[in-house]
Amino acid sequence: MFRENNDHLQGSLFESTNWMNSGIKAKLNKSWAPIFYEYVFCNIDETPFSVLYSDIGRPNFPVNILLSLEFIKHMKNYAVGIRVLGELNLAEKTLYDFRTRIYQYLIQYPEQEDLIFNQFLNLTLVFIEKANISTDIQCMDSTMFMSNIKKAGRIALAFDVLYMTVKTIPEEKLTEELKEVLKPEMLLTLCLRAKDIIENISCIKNQDTLRILTRFIKEQAVIDEETKSLKAKDNKDIPSDSLQSAYDEDATYRIKGGKGQSGYVLNIAETCSEDNPFQVITDYQVDQNIKSDVEDLYLDGGYYSDKVAELEKENGVELHFTNLSGRNPSKKQSVTDYQIDETPT
Structure with a gap:
């Protein structure tokens, strides 16, 4: 209560x-x-x-x-x-x-x-x-942060160690059983078999598992039309918003500055007036890290200046000036200043 x-x-x-x-x-x-x-x-x-x-x-x-x-x-x-x-x-x-x-x-x-x-x-x-903080002037910036993805358990760790070990063995030395370890289709096929079983089991927990499993198979594999079996997609064909962890469905993958990261992006707006005794964060937004750092801001035309345009580029912000500033031209032009192009169009 x-x-x-x-x-x-x-x-x-x-x-x-x-x-x-x-x-x-x-x-x-x-x-x-x-x-x-x-x-x-x-x-x-x-x-x-x-x-x-x-x-x-x-x-x-x-x-x-x-x-x-x-x-x-x-x-x-x-x-x-x-x-x-x-x-x-x-x-x-x-x-x-x-x-x-x-x-x-x-x-x-x-x-x-x-x-x-x-x-x-x-x-x-x-x-x-x-x-008494002024909010008339504000700046924006973004940063990426890692997802708190659950660490691998014993089974996942055992598979990673086995996979690493098998890759070091010359192919002619591998047994048929060990060769299967290197085939992603083997795990995908097992996921598909598990999906067929769990679909017939009614349980709330199973519904979440089924949703994640279905998404994983769809993102990682395609059906081979000849064999009617699953075939693993090439890395380049896997979308950036694909599942990164069974424990964090929203985390996405992005390469920035030559480094890959699974997680999110944080956008922050902050006051930046020099007259403020200190600055205050006024707004924030957390999103998937595959979203571009470029922010769209729509401003009145009166805000335009060369300095604003320079800051726009420096901070990865795209400004859209919605109308004219209303300022009168500094110099009036006579009709005789215009040239008429008589070329037929």
Whole structure:
């Protein structure tokens, strides 16, 4: 059952800070914790997360504490409104369950707004207003990051070692059984046989497995019309958005700067006015790393200048100026300045 956490707004006689040494309490009040509490914790809107919980049962663990812990990634009690030491206990599983609830909700309702992203925007506006940050001038950049793909298990490791070993043996020394190891068709055929079996087994887990298996076969093989068996595609024929891991379906492959990477690309927008006391990230977007780094921005014609055009090239941004700036010509032209081309067309 969902319940907002407003208990921290009400003071208590039993607050641990009331019994602290005055010097320690003064240090605590000068630390980052009260700032985080006032400008982050107190500005978290818990209500959008009510969709993650049912209308019955025990009240949920405070969402504003869970989100705050995700932000700072380690336990800092005072910053999340806990002023009585030991008042609230948190198991690691509670954090994992909260992440799972958010993930499953986003997967089930992709058309709904991103719960975490909305909190980022709300808190960013608070910081911008408090610090008087100008957002008139902003810059954009992108970076790629690796997918947290699950490491190979014993079976996958055994196959890699076997494959490496077999490749070092001269072909005339290989047995017929070992020759099969070097044929990708052998594994693809086994995948196809497993697919035929699993299609007749009704299970939610099997449905996910079947979807991944079907995608893998389609991306990696074609049907040989003569033998009616699977034939492995050439590497150049495998799409860049092909499956990179059975544990991360969205990760894609891209070569950038001569290096291959399986993962994603992160685009970030940031304020960059020289008058700002510090700069703030105002927007971000995570996408498949096969998407181009070039960003399309549409601007009024009045923004055009040689300097803007130079920055456009330097930062891989494609600018589209949507209309004229309305500026009057610096020099008027007479009708006699024009030449008429009388050549028939």
